[in-house]
Amino acid sequence: MKRELGIARCGLACCFCSENMTCDGCDSGACPDKDWCENRQCSISKKIEHCYECNEKCRKGLLSKIKPYAFTEFARRYGKEFLLNCLERSEKNGIMYHRDEINGDYDDFDDVETLIEYIKTGYRPIS
Template identity: 75%
Template sequence: MKRELGIARCGLACCLCSENCSGCNSGECPDKEWCENRKCSLSKSIEHCYECEEECRKGLLAKIKPYGFTAFVKKYGEKELLDCLERNEANGIVYHRNGITGDYDDFDDVETLIDFIKTGKK
């Protein structure tokens, strides 16, 4: 885990990503031109979607993993998310298994995903 990369604006875990970039806040993200969440957060002068008061599912927040990670941070904080992701990775939970899909993508319910992040158990 590259903890220093932290969490992306949309909630994805740059710290666990297998893409070869320096994270979305570095300005080097290959998706920066089309990323709706980046554009929106920049327009609101905030660093992350979890800082926004709106309940939003646009852009990557339409997917369970970034939405769930964002909801987790709103509830418990970014440090707690990073701690849980680091522990889960050490226990064999995979962020990217097939392409960009991994163990955190296997959910339909946000609260169940949040519980999985906290406990590492399905």
């Protein structure tokens, strides 16, 4: 985990980026998606650094997907540092952000609140 890369504007974990090892995060200018990322453009236009700082709880762009939306909601509720702490703890406990290309253990959810609890505790509820 490259903690210094933190969390992307949309909530994705830049600190785990494995798609492009030369990327230094969405504000570095090196992000391969910087020109088309709706969340980046929107947050820049609102003069905020992250979607979790916005008063609107929208689902546009990458926030239409459960993982970035849940990470954004988690950071809104508990703060970015706690999110990074939870992700770091989970990685040490074998929870994978990326397992097969871009999908990992955080992608197997269909409920935002269940995923937020998983991020917080590192435990998947028994159904």
